[in-house]
Amino acid sequence: MALLKIKDLTVGIKQTGEKILKGISFSLNPSEILGILGESGSGKSLTALSILKLLPPGLSYFKGQVLFEEKNLLELEEREVNKIRGKKISIIFQDPLSSLNPVLTIEEQMEEIFQYHLGIKGKKAKDLMIRTLKEVGIPDPEFRLRNYPHELSGGLRQRVMIAMAIACSPKILIADEPTTALDLTIQMQVLELLKSLNQEKGLSIIFITHDLGILRWFAHRILVFYKGQILEIAPTEKLFKNPLHPYTKLLFNSYPGREELEDLNLWTQERLDQSLCPFYTKCAMACKESLEREPKLREVEPFHFVRCFLYE
Amino acid sequence: MNEEILAEVKGVYKAYKVRTHFFKKISFYALLDVSLKVRKGEVVVLLGESGCGKTTLGKIFLDLEKPDKGDVFWFSYNLKSLDKRLYKEIRPKIQALFQDSFASLNPRFKVKEILSEPYIMNFRGSKKEALEKALEVLCQVGLSEEILERYPHQLSGGQRQRVALARALITQPQLIVLDEPTSALDMTIQSQILTLLKRLKEIKGLSYLLITHSLPTALEMADRIVVMYLGRILESFKKEVFRRIDHHPYTKMLLRAFPDPFSENPPEVSTIKGEPASLLQRKEGCEFYPRCPEADSLCSKERPTLRGNNEYQVSCFKRHFN
Numbered sequence: 001m002a003l004l005k006i007k008d009l010t011v012g013i014k015q016t017g018e019k020i021l022k023g024i025s026f027s028l029n030p031s032e033i034l035g036i037l038g039e040s041g042s043g044k045s046l047t048a049l050s051i052l053k054l055l056p057p058g059l060s061y062f063k064g065q066v067l068f069e070e071k072n073l074l075e076l077e078e079r080e081v082n083k084i085r086g087k088k089i090s091i092i093f094q095d096p097l098s099s100l101n102p103v104l105t106i107e108e109q110m111e112e113i114f115q116y117h118l119g120i121k122g123k124k125a126k127d128l129m130i131r132t133l134k135e136v137g138i139p140d141p142e143f144r145l146r147n148y149p150h151e152l153s154g155g156l157r158q159r160v161m162i163a164m165a166i167a168c169s170p171k172i173l174i175a176d177e178p179t180t181a182l183d184l185t186i187q188m189q190v191l192e193l194l195k196s197l198n199q200e201k202g203l204s205i206i207f208i209t210h211d212l213g214i215l216r217w218f219a220h221r222i223l224v225f226y227k228g229q230i231l232e233i234a235p236t237e238k239l240f241k242n243p244l245h246p247y248t249k250l251l252f253n254s255y256p257g258r259e260e261l262e263d264l265n266l267w268t269q270e271r272l273d274q275s276l277c278p279f280y281t282k283c284a285m286a287c288k289e290s291l292e293r294e295p296k297l298r299e300v301e302p303f304h305f306v307r308c309f310l311y312e
Numbered sequence: 313m314n315e316e317i318l319a320e321v322k323g324v325y326k327a328y329k330v331r332t333h334f335f336k337k338i339s340f341y342a343l344l345d346v347s348l349k350v351r352k353g354e355v356v357v358l359l360g361e362s363g364c365g366k367t368t369l370g371k372i373f374l375d376l377e378k379p380d381k382g383d384v385f386w387f388s389y390n391l392k393s394l395d396k397r398l399y400k401e402i403r404p405k406i407q408a409l410f411q412d413s414f415a416s417l418n419p420r421f422k423v424k425e426i427l428s429e430p431y432i433m434n435f436r437g438s439k440k441e442a443l444e445k446a447l448e449v450l451c452q453v454g455l456s457e458e459i460l461e462r463y464p465h466q467l468s469g470g471q472r473q474r475v476a477l478a479r480a481l482i483t484q485p486q487l488i489v490l491d492e493p494t495s496a497l498d499m500t501i502q503s504q505i506l507t508l509l510k511r512l513k514e515i516k517g518l519s520y521l522l523i524t525h526s527l528p529t530a531l532e533m534a535d536r537i538v539v540m541y542l543g544r545i546l547e548s549f550k551k552e553v554f555r556r557i558d559h560h561p562y563t564k565m566l567l568r569a570f571p572d573p574f575s576e577n578p579p580e581v582s583t584i585k586g587e588p589a590s591l592l593q594r595k596e597g598c599e600f601y602p603r604c605p606e607a608d609s610l611c612s613k614e615r616p617t618l619r620g621n622n623e624y625q626v627s628c629f630k631r632h633f634n
């Protein structure tokens with residue numbers, strides 16, 4: 001049984017009706033680490049926000065369901081969603097500066113969360129704060145509690161966000177590029193911490209990142225996003241051994257030192273787009289079928305799904 | 313290599329003050345006795361733990377922060393004694409590109425204004441000239457004319473980063489400080505931008521001071537790699553000797569822990585030892601001593617200094633030169 005199931009999630013701009021997420025479906029299994037990879041602007045962050053009903057103003061849900069504990073979160077009252085957010089499902093936002101309150105110290109912000117979700121305050125709350133900050137590798141946690149967000153380096157800020165997200169022992173953690181500002185040793189330590197929460201406490205994680213190395217050694221399964229659609233789904237090892245979609249191949253070949261990119265023609269003007277395949281405009285293959293119908297996400301090998309005419 | 317030095321810091325210290333208990337303030341050093349040169353046509357990469365002072369050092373190179381002690385040189389002029397007129401002339405030759413271009417692009421300006429403003433300011437050109445220039449740099453970063461009419465929020469992350477780069481290029485800089493310029497972008501765009509930076513370097517002879525956490529990016533781009541730790545330089549080496557030298561224990565730890573997506577071997581996380589370092593409680597001895605697998609009693613008492621030659625310098629008692 002899936003822990004979280006997203007069905008045909010379609011989100012777009014309210015005024016124009018333009019779709020940004022075009023029918024996203026996937027599930028998160030208990031104790032799974034699910035990686036999300038994809039183009040900048042393909043809707044990864046928006047998917048994360050949609051799950052918790054945190055859509056930015058101007059956008060709305062057109063279709064779809066987010067099923068968690070037998071309820072569709074999208075139909076719940078704000079009051080009920082609030083109880084789940086931060087407690088059962090918590091999220092680390094992509095931009096830590098904008099999601100920390102600039103006029104409150106770290107201690108004041110953590111206090112708020114603890115009081116709201118755990119009902120603890122005072123010394124008990126403070127002990128827990130210090131412990132969690134230590135766990136995510138923040139030196140001098142007591143001192144850092146008195147800092148305002150702008151006084152922290154990029155990496156410290158990001159670790160504070162991680163600490164806040166795991167402090168209430170959630171069931172699901174959605175992490176949107178949580179380690180991009182961290183250096184390698186701390187990044188690996190934070191990942192080890194998340195891995196141990198995953199293994200020991202069964203924490204399920206949705207992990208969004210552009211870092212192929214992290215996904216390779218951390219995620220169990222990977223989704224590849226492109227222009228609001230999922231192009232490929234596969235268990236991690238399979239995906240790295242045998243990427244199927246031309247976009248996934250391009251992504252892997254873009255890794256520094258792998259191949260000279262000049263050949264890959266990324267600079268060409270996009271082809272005029274009347275095609276129904278999202279990758280048509282940049283694809284070396286550019287199948288003719290794309291002009292007639294939409295490629296469907298198909299299981300072409302066990303557990304390996306791809307949306308591409310080449311495999312139909 | 314041409315030995316002309318574009319920018320240099322010598323013996324730089326920088327302290328910040330922070331509150332501890334209510335009204336009490338303490339200060340700590342974010343940079344300690346750092347010296348570094350960037351030569352013409354050279355790419356210097358700064359690697360190091362988060363909070364070790366990379367951005368601070370970058371800002372000192374850019375004169376966005378003043379050091380508490382030590383000197384900063386631009387084209388061998390000491391900034392302390394540089395007169396205002398000359399400063400104004402040199403200033404545009406050293407530019408910056410930060411990770412978060414969204415924050416650094418004015419949201420109320422269209423791209424054409426974002427690009428032409430610095431040109432008009434620095435070269436007192438006409439609007440028409442500025443627009444021509446804007447189009448030229450836009451072209452260099454692989455964007456097309458229609459982008460000129462857009463606002464920053466109407467651009468994708470990669471487009472924004474290229475606009476920010478175009479803005480840096482319009483003043484015809486010789487050195488660009490790049491602070492994690494691609495870490496928020498996807499692989500295909502990252503590699504576009506890196507390819508672009510390399511090409512600009514070749515065509516225009518640009519130099520970069522590049523701050524990054526990504527080892528493959530560092531190796532791809534660098535002529536020289538500088539590893540920092542707790543506000544000091546631990547190691548500095550030319551890229552050619554990367555595979556040949558016996559690295560500092562900290563660098564070794566970094567290399568082993570690196571997750572390579574296309575290797576058969578998982579990263580060795582267990583080699584990461586000890587707590588991340590604290591700027592507030594500096595101990596005597598080597599700064600890396602508490603986490604070092606090779607440390608002995610000397611390391612806990614005395615502090616090593618940076619020794620070596622032009623190819624390779626290291627600050628460690630356990631490394632020897634012949």
Ligand SMILES: Nc1ncnc2c1ncn2[C@@H]1O[C@H](COP(=O)(O)OP(=O)(O)OP(=O)(O)O)[C@@H](O)[C@H]1O
Pocket residue numbers: 013020038039040041042043044045046047056057058059094469496497498
């Ligand atoms: N408030 C908004 N109004 C209109 N469009 C928006 C809004 N927020 C996001 N978008 C658009 O939705 C698309 C998806 O954005 P999203 O932030 O989910 O991308 P992403 O996959 O997370 O990209 P990145 O890897 O760069 O973080 C983008 O094209 C973006 O321009």
Ligand SMILES: Nc1ncnc2c1ncn2[C@@H]1O[C@H](COP(=O)(O)OP(=O)(O)OP(=O)(O)O)[C@@H](O)[C@H]1O
Pocket residue numbers: 150151152153154155156181183328329330342361362363364365366367368369591
């Ligand atoms: N304006 C400031 N006020 C107080 N402390 C500061 C300020 N700016 C930086 N610091 C502190 O100085 C130290 C070095 O910060 P810096 O931003 O240079 O680190 P960094 O190496 O760039 O780290 P990261 O990789 O996380 O970006 C950090 O401990 C940081 O908290």
Ligand SMILES: [Mg+2]
Pocket residue numbers: 044045046094176
């Ligand atoms: Mg995002």
Ligand SMILES: [Mg+2]
Pocket residue numbers: 153154366367368
């Ligand atoms: Mg920094």
